Amino acid sequence: QVQPVESGGGLVQVGASLRLSCVVSGRNFGSDVIGWFRQAPGKEREFVAAIRWNDNSPFYGDSAKGRFTIARDNAKNMVFLQMNRLEPEDTAVYFCASGRGSRVTTRADYDYWGQGTQVTVSS
Numbered sequence: 001q002v003q004p005v006e007s008g009g010g011l012v013q014v015g016a017s018l019r020l021s022c023v024v025s026g027r028n029f030g031s032d033v034i035g036w037f038r039q040a041p042g043k044e045r046e047f048v049a050a051i052r053w054n055d056n057s058p059f060y061g062d063s064a065k066g067r068f069t070i071a072r073d074n075a076k077n078m079v080f081l082q083m084n085r086l087e088p089e090d091t092a093v094y095f096c097a098s099g100r101g102s103r104v105t106t107r108a109d110y111d112y113w114g115q116g117t118q119v120t121v122s123s
Contacts, residue, residue: 002027002112003024004097005022005025009117012120016121020080020119022114024096031112033101035059035098038095039095040092049064050104051072059105067083068083070082088121091121093116093117094119098112
């Protein structure tokens with residue numbers, strides 16, 4: 001089956017940059033799109049960005065526009081989330097997920113989820 005695994009989280013200061021990585025094993029078993037979500041304590045899981053393996057057009061949630069960039073490396077089955085000008089409000093667990101459908105912005109659009117990586121932005 002498809003298994004996403006995230007890495008790259010950590011503790012950074014306001015204004016810093018961080019790049020998250022997601023390696024997707026079992027991609028040939030059914031993975032059309034990879035999305036990034038995040039969940040802060042006491043809040044709902046929020047869509048951040050998504051990209052399709054066969055289409056380079058990205059999708060971004062409102063919180064990511066202008067600061068975050070999603071990219072992929074098909075040969076390595078990896079998707080990256082470059083996060084710039086980080087703010088304390090970006091503090092959350094970031095999840096990578098794999099989906100197969102045409103919709104990309106809700107949790108229900110994804111079938112397989114990673115365990116998450118913690119990002120903490122200190123002021």
